[in-house]
Amino acid sequence: MQPSATTGGLNQQQIEAVETREGPVLVLAGAGSGKTRVITHRIAYLIQEAGVRPEQILAVTFTNKAAGEMKSRVVQMLSGQRMTGAPLLSTFHSFCVRVLRRDIEAAGGGFTRNFTIYDDDDQARVIRGIRKELMIDDKSLTDRQTLSSISWAKSRSISPAGYANIGDQPSERNEKIAQIYKVYQEKLELANALDFDDLLIKTVDLLIKAAGVRSKYHERFRHVMIDEFQDTNGIQYELARLIVTNSTSNERAALDEAGLWSNRSLFVVGDIDQSVYSWRGSDFNIILGFQHDFAGTRTIRLEQNYRSTQTILDAANRIIENNSRRLPKTLYASEKAGQGDKIRYYQSYDGEGEAMWVAERIQESLRRSHNARCAVLYRANSQSRLFEESLRRRGVPYNIVGGFSFYERAEVKDLIAYLKLSLNPHDDIALLRVINSPPRGIGKTTQEALLESQRDLGVSLWATIAAAVQARTVSPRAGRALDEFREIIGGLARRVESGEGVAELVKASSIDTGYIQALKEENSKEAEGRLMNIEELVNAAAEAERQRESLRDFIDHAALVADTDQYREDARVTLMTMHSAKGLEFPIVFIVGLEEGIFPHSRAYESEADLEEERRLCYVAITRAQKNLYISHAMKRRTFGEETAAEPSRFLNELPAELIEDVSPGPSWLKFRELPSSYSSKPERPAGGHTAYRDGQSRLKNTTNYKGKTYNSAESVGEFLAGRARKVATSSSQGQGHQNAGDAPGSLKVGSRVRHERYGQGVVLNCEGTGDDAKITVSFPGFGQKKFIAKYAGLEKVTR
């Protein structure tokens, strides 16, 4: 037996984190600093050495995948140990489902524990229905936009009425959204359905209203841990706080109660620089406020990186330095990792060329090493296609995460809808989904009539159908068809009640409903694929049954699995978005499509905060790499079939040349960037017409038609620095100790404009020291960052 099974191989800070048994603990953990290790070790430590009962531990993650991985690691660490219970490792959402399935009725309100979960597809259908009903056909207001507005409002506890009054003046748009929002909530309640936001909101609601339930969880979970804490939103934080403090007031005084922290802890681990989900309501200010919210918080920093080479970390550090809203931190490579290879950069003529290059490099790496693992990371799922094609052409097997997941396939969703109905017939969305699939004579007219009378009755569609059949308000033929449908659902419900197994029930949902029959008769290749998917679903059900899951569990699982959960660790080549890659690591990483508008995404242009989030995403992507990092971009790209010139991403410009090896054939944008030239004090942007890039000479003559601000225009850099200066001032007054860049009094200040005889106008990014010997870093549009010693540089101050 080792001296300490639970802290062996950990560094000082990690050990401190693991061994802190009580109180609020905030771990600021950089990428690759052994975050997961710390959490798993701490769980093991609490159980083995602090005498904590396993079931008193709750560890929350953001993906099922992370929870599963943590679970298996903990099990491994505790193997041989006789355990009375097991720690609960789960996502926020599945934790909430668990709580609500038990106790939702205690919250009052119309929901029963038999509720259905609506995923975003279901949500979109609800919205579509409402828009039809309210006759809102505004093309500038898409379902998705409406949905995200509603979600935004919900996660901030804004009611429909409140939403209408949001903003400075009443807007027609907001009123429309508010109107849809109101009906949306009514529809969900009628259907006994909760969407993802509701799962969290209802749980918080329950814990606030039902003191008994709250105490129960407070007593049970004495040690709560939250992974990826920077991704928590206000409601999730509230949830954790309710469980830990058992208090509904946010008063700090309540937390100081004697004995609260005795044999109790709240242990959160996060990294502001990896906060990339603000669009989903997450708010990294929660991390910043944690110490304030919880008196006596112990803060531990992990900056030692165990994953990547120094080159990769340098790149990551340099990128993230450009953000103003952060707690400064620098990652250090372990000695073992060393400096490593330079980052390889490739500029291709078009998107296809980029994909071919990537596929070639992957094939090369796989040949060279038998256990090489590569990842291709892109900003948006739609970028995957080209890479899939190029890899397929070369016969390289790959695993793709995201896009169309198994549980999103129509036939799978159909069968699940049948099963949902057998448990909760009032689920209108499920009912509409399958009422006529396979076709059974309940067409548009009948459905429309049903929806019409539903409006008068104000009950679920299921109840409406019963009433319609009874009152004979539909044609006899439709009536017979509806009866048949009711019989199908009723039959399934009886099977459920008689306790049949999950696999048996899934089979029944495909046979009794005529679904399989219809597909077989279709006799097409497509139908064959669907049949195979159904078979796959039955297999999944059999597996669930083996795990002693109920039908309910099985359906919940189908609703809550994320795309990231498709990730297979053993795959040699993985294609996925940068978001999905968070928390993972690969020896070889390709970051592709480094182009303005794609990455950073054009939607982020509107605000500096959004751009910083893109930059954090870039930081996340870079830090996934262990040994080799490849970055690439194309000069033109087809979108829809339309060819468009692409401008290199600003993030490329933020990488220092000494970390990069340019492997592009011929002249590249990067070489141009580094090229000292005196022909322009008002440099041309190299990103103009793509044709210019076929040879260097015409490129140099090429002038850009680019207008407006760019990332490295003097204006935007100046603006950015002004923002940073503000931030620095406020954070240091709060004692957060940002190392301020020393200003040379009276001479050059950070943010001031200077002219260089060679590079033209630029903006001072950093000053080290003062006077003539000061080291000055300047960013020049089109040339990147340059460092000078003040007295030799001959910089001329520019005043506007």
Place this chain on the structure above:
DNA sequence: TTTAGTACACTTTTT
């Protein structure tokens, strides 16, 4: 009522 064909809008990231 069903189905086949055509126009069209759309592309961030996800529990």
Place this chain on the structure above:
DNA sequence: GTGTACTAAA
């Protein structure tokens, strides 16, 4: 290039 929504014909 792709999935969905609408329209016309069987």
